[in-house]
Amino acid sequence: MNIGEAAERSGVSAKMIRYYESVELLKPAARRGNGYRDYGEADVSVLQFIRRTRDLGFSLEEVGALLALWRDKRPSREVKRLAEAHIEDLERRMKEMRAVVRTLRDLAQHCRGDERSDCPILDDLATPRSARRKPHQ
Amino acid sequence: MNIGEAAERSGVSAKMIRYYESVELLKPAARRGNGYRDYGEADVSVLQFIRRTRDLGFSLEEVGALLALWRDKRPSREVKRLAEAHIEDLERRMKEMRAVVRTLRDLAQHCRGDERSDCPILDDLATPRSARRKPHQ
């Protein structure tokens, strides 16, 4: 099948399929007489694999590693370790985001949100509250 | 003061200070006889403002908007709205990440994580469980 159909069936854009090939995440596709790339069912599976791991937030480098594990039938320990490392990474980032949300809520709480211009959010941003002493000297 | 000191005092690298100037987030710095940029206390405050808003995850474009609100003494309503929109954005992203974590945990649970190569994670990635019917035909 042509790249367009492979793209539609896998959910990976044709542009990205070519890109993945160029960075050697995929082996060079078979070519037909006219130079068009030619894909089969197995290729669509690989593309779906890539799409799904990308959706789960793995970087292309990590996707490459997972793909290698898949192809080489390596011990499942490695796969599980990668998945768990990724979970930990996500949890660490969520923790940071929660802290940011707390800070923003805190700042927003002290801002009237009306027509007047005095909003402590902005002054706090230039000089964090914790670092300020005797604001009016 | 030179750019190096302004960088150290604000926590924004010299490289980034020049970049912010180049994209017009900052007004062109004053120059001394030798061509060196020259900064004062007010500039350091602005840089700290930028650093802090960046730390809170605002894009440079949003930082520019907040900076304009700060400088122009605009109604605090606008500031509060920006902060709240950002909170909602963070919460939406955290929700997505939580869903991904759930999926990964689910996948990892069915993987023995030992020396053997059969790990359903990888097969699920190529053909999501929900889309699979009668695996062995």
Added chain:
DNA sequence: CCTGCACCTTCCCATAATGGGAAGGTCAAC
């Protein structure tokens, strides 16, 4: 047979924010 349209090819450019590094000017201390 020609035309149009949809598809394919490669190549270049842009994005967001940051860092690395080269080539060259400046300043201060010794």
Added chain:
DNA sequence: GTTGACCTTCCCATTATGGGAAGGTGCAGG
């Protein structure tokens, strides 16, 4: 006067993706 720590500008790389140009291909309808 040399050394070393600054500063300047300019170019390049990163990550993953899309946009678009210029040109070839394939098929359907007139």
